[in-house]
Amino acid sequence: MKNDYSGFVSNYVWCNMFIVFISSFSIVVLLLSQDARRADAKVSGQCGHCHTMHNSQDGTSVAREGAGTGWDGTGRITGPKALNPLDKLLVSNCVGCHSSTTSDTTITVGNTRVPVVFNTVEPLKPLAGGNFFWIANESDNSKGHNVYGISGSDTLVEAPGKNPAACSDNTCHMTLAAAPQFGNYDRGGCQGCHVFTYHHEDNGVYRFLKGHGSSPPFSPTLPDTRKNIVSYPDYVKGWEDNDWEYTTSQTDHNYYKGTNDTSYTSSGTSLQTYQTITAFCSGCHSIFHGPFRNSGDGMFGATGMWTRHPTDILFPDTDEYSTYDPDTNYSFETPVAWNITDFSSQPNPTRDQAVVMCLSCHRPHGSNQPDMLRWTYSDMESGTSGLAAGTGCFRCHSEKDGI
Amino acid sequence: MTCSKKKMKKYAEIKNSSYAIIAFFIILISGFIFSGPVDAKVTGVCVNCHTMHNSQDGTVMTFDSSDTPNDFLVRGDCVGCHGQNPTGTVNIITIGGSVIPQVMHNTTDLAGGNFSYITGDKATVTADQYTAGHNVVDLGVLDVNLVRPPGLPAFPHDGGPKNDSLTCAGNHGCHGERYYNAGANSSLFYLKGSHHNNVNGQLNDDISTIQVHNSYRFLWGVKGLEDSDWQNTVASNDHNEYFGQDAPMSIDWSSCDSAKCHPSTKARPSNQTMSGFCGTCHPDFHSQQGTGTGSPFIRHPNDVLLPDRDEYSAYTTYEPEAPVARYVVPATASAVVDTAQPFTAQGGIVMCLSCHRAHASPYEDMLRWNYSDMQTGNPLSAKGCFTCHTQK
Numbered sequence: 001m002k003n004d005y006s007g008f009v010s011n012y013v014w015c016n017m018f019i020v021f022i023s024s025f026s027i028v029v030l031l032l033s034q035d036a037r038r039a040d041a042k043v044s045g046q047c048g049h050c051h052t053m054h055n056s057q058d059g060t061s062v063a064r065e066g067a068g069t070g071w072d073g074t075g076r077i078t079g080p081k082a083l084n085p086l087d088k089l090l091v092s093n094c095v096g097c098h099s100s101t102t103s104d105t106t107i108t109v110g111n112t113r114v115p116v117v118f119n120t121v122e123p124l125k126p127l128a129g130g131n132f133f134w135i136a137n138e139s140d141n142s143k144g145h146n147v148y149g150i151s152g153s154d155t156l157v158e159a160p161g162k163n164p165a166a167c168s169d170n171t172c173h174m175t176l177a178a179a180p181q182f183g184n185y186d187r188g189g190c191q192g193c194h195v196f197t198y199h200h201e202d203n204g205v206y207r208f209l210k211g212h213g214s215s216p217p218f219s220p221t222l223p224d225t226r227k228n229i230v231s232y233p234d235y236v237k238g239w240e241d242n243d244w245e246y247t248t249s250q251t252d253h254n255y256y257k258g259t260n261d262t263s264y265t266s267s268g269t270s271l272q273t274y275q276t277i278t279a280f281c282s283g284c285h286s287i288f289h290g291p292f293r294n295s296g297d298g299m300f301g302a303t304g305m306w307t308r309h310p311t312d313i314l315f316p317d318t319d320e321y322s323t324y325d326p327d328t329n330y331s332f333e334t335p336v337a338w339n340i341t342d343f344s345s346q347p348n349p350t351r352d353q354a355v356v357m358c359l360s361c362h363r364p365h366g367s368n369q370p371d372m373l374r375w376t377y378s379d380m381e382s383g384t385s386g387l388a389a390g391t392g393c394f395r396c397h398s399e400k401d402g403i
Numbered sequence: 404m405t406c407s408k409k410k411m412k413k414y415a416e417i418k419n420s421s422y423a424i425i426a427f428f429i430i431l432i433s434g435f436i437f438s439g440p441v442d443a444k445v446t447g448v449c450v451n452c453h454t455m456h457n458s459q460d461g462t463v464m465t466f467d468s469s470d471t472p473n474d475f476l477v478r479g480d481c482v483g484c485h486g487q488n489p490t491g492t493v494n495i496i497t498i499g500g501s502v503i504p505q506v507m508h509n510t511t512d513l514a515g516g517n518f519s520y521i522t523g524d525k526a527t528v529t530a531d532q533y534t535a536g537h538n539v540v541d542l543g544v545l546d547v548n549l550v551r552p553p554g555l556p557a558f559p560h561d562g563g564p565k566n567d568s569l570t571c572a573g574n575h576g577c578h579g580e581r582y583y584n585a586g587a588n589s590s591l592f593y594l595k596g597s598h599h600n601n602v603n604g605q606l607n608d609d610i611s612t613i614q615v616h617n618s619y620r621f622l623w624g625v626k627g628l629e630d631s632d633w634q635n636t637v638a639s640n641d642h643n644e645y646f647g648q649d650a651p652m653s654i655d656w657s658s659c660d661s662a663k664c665h666p667s668t669k670a671r672p673s674n675q676t677m678s679g680f681c682g683t684c685h686p687d688f689h690s691q692q693g694t695g696t697g698s699p700f701i702r703h704p705n706d707v708l709l710p711d712r713d714e715y716s717a718y719t720t721y722e723p724e725a726p727v728a729r730y731v732v733p734a735t736a737s738a739v740v741d742t743a744q745p746f747t748a749q750g751g752i753v754m755c756l757s758c759h760r761a762h763a764s765p766y767e768d769m770l771r772w773n774y775s776d777m778q779t780g781n782p783l784s785a786k787g788c789f790t791c792h793t794q795k
Contacts, residue, residue: 303474305474309455309456400449
């Protein structure tokens with residue numbers, strides 16, 4: 001009599017197929033969760049980490065703000081008590097929540113991880129945007145943006161490379177050192193750049209960098225309708241690294257949007273049109289970017305030669321520039337943007353899409369270098385074969401050093 | 404090990420050490436003997452010459468304090484960098500590690516002369532501001548005597564260089580690539596990349612391979628030996644060496660012998676000599692058709708061998724006041740001028756710069772000496788012409 005194993009075999013096959021399917025699914029899920037660019041950025045964790053319902057706990061006020069406010073090493077915000085409860089029931093303001101009295105640049109409270117951009121002691125691992133430590137603690141005003149609540153006013157009375165097209169009756173495009181007030185639509189300080197915040201949304205606004213809409217609101221405050229990115233798409237696109245480049249690898253870093261559109265204009269709509277990090281910087285430093293507007297403005301001379309270091313242009317892959325391939329050998333010291341429309345549909349940019357941007361050279365918050373540079377400019381010595389060879393400027397201008 | 408083996412081993416060690424020492428010195432000496440072109444790329448920190456945004460601490464970075472930035476992000480244009488202080492007493496400016504020869508100042512002239520004679524920042528002897536030198540428009544002194552280059556029979560092609568279009572470099576200039584009808588780019592455009600790839604010392608590349616950066620003083624196509632301090636210090640054995648030929652270029656102006664001047668649209672002398680270069684704008688003065696090919700010449704010859712006879716053979720020591728070119732570009736400057744060996748690096752060839760300064764001089768017609776002092780038969784006369792014409 002022949003044994004009938006068909007049922008057993010069938011079950012065995014199905015069982016194995018199920019295991020393979022589950023394993024494969026798990027691997028896919030694991031891989032997706034490991035892609036540092038694709039993690040949800042909206043805040044998670046207990047409400048009490050960031051909010052206080054009544055600014056009262058055990059008989060004492062909770063909110064902290066003012067000089068020295070920041071996360072300590074025990075997961076608590078310390079600093080002077082706020083005189084009044086803070087907007088949106090927060091335990092501190094922008095500066096307080098993103099500062100630390102330690103040298104660490106990420107703070108983990110429960111399952112909430114907070115990026116730190118201002119350490120009161122020298123940070124061990126500044127995040128991608130840099131750190132305000134140096135501008136706050138050194139007398140050199142060029143080591144960062146002078147932001148209200150962090151440092152005093154710059155000796156400069158207006159942003160270098162100012163935006164001549166911006167309103168002249170307020171401080172929005174002139175300084176970040178002014179307190180929130182009528183003259184800047186209550187967006188002084190951090191919110192001069194991070195105009196609207198979306199902590200509880202994943203809406204695609206890169207690091208909350210959004211403009212106020214294509215035209216000034218002409219109102220004492222910015223109406224919330226301007227926060228709508230569908231109606232007002234003047235925001236920066238990119239892939240946000242999930243730990244703000246606390247850890248980095250060739251695939252573990254920010255991805256910035258760039259453009260090579262030569263019609264980049266001075267109409268005031270470039271941010272909305274191109275949604276690039278460079279267009280955002282241009283909001284306050286537009287003379288440094290974009291086209292010839294008035295005599296002496298922009299990146300081009302009358303004959304079309306570069307007169308200022310270009311940005312939002314394709315990073316050439318010819319001559320000396322061919323040495324640096326950011327697609328295969330991305331430099332965190334000299335990052336590039338990418339000329340793509342949508343990172344979600346184009347997750348793997350290629351060499352021919354690399355774009356020079358402001359942040360290729362600068363840290364937006366601040367650095368330990370003058371002019372917020374990413375490297376020591378005085379080490380950039382043409383013809384050098386020393387330690388600076390192949391770094392900084394020479395990463396792109398590879399034939400200008402001595403190697 | 405036996406005693407003799409130890410001796411053998413010791414001997415071998417000594418022998419090997421000796422070879423190493425000898426090899427070291429051979430390599431060292433070879434470096435001197437066979438020294439060729441010297442990599443002289445511009446050095447120093449970027450900020451010495453460039454400004455990324457023409458902005459620093461709220462002020463501009465251009466050398467002339469202009470709000471308008473310059474092409475290629477440089478802090479000055481040609482004159483801005485090489486004529487930084489027309490009334491100053493520094494002829495070589497050092498900024499950080501960058502050494503910048505000055506062509507406009509009020510002290511010792513460098514080899515090419517001094518544009519301050521044109522601008523009036525340095526006193527002339529016999530020249531006025533129109534006869535002292537090349538009035539490049541960058542200086543702001545329009546030549547009222549001449550509209551087109553003397554020795555240029557007619558305006559070529561796109562109009563050629565004129566008194567209102569002569570520039571330091573480019574289409575209607577001397578340095579860099581000189582395109583035909585290339586449009587209104589700045590001088591800097593035509594020098595792009597030259598400073599960062601500069602080669603100096605002995606520049607001897609063939610016409611088919613030579614580029615601006617390895618041409619003599621960025622004069623595209625010209626061969627020569629560049630003195631390391633532009634003749635700030637000068638002596639019979641410390642000077643530039645110029646390349647010459649034994650016959651001037653043939654430039655048939657009537658049929659526009661363009662192959663001589665600007666094949667592939669860019670002008671350069673096909674014979675690679677300094678005189679040939681001058682001839683691209685002054686062909687009547689520096690071509691076979693303009694001077695004749697032998698005695699009697701109808702204009703003062705150049706690119707001709709300094710004759711090994713009569714009064715000329717008395718020119719035996721290189722005279723920086725009346726320099727000669729060489730048939731072979733030497734590796735080092737030589738004090739010897741041997742008319743008996745014309746086809747060597749120690750021969751002598753008459754050239755334009757034997758008499759003229761390229762930029763400007765205190766004397767009329769950019770001459771190297773006061774022409775009115777050249778009095779025949781007067782033994783007290785200055786050397787000048789008589790450096791070669793020793794019996795006059």
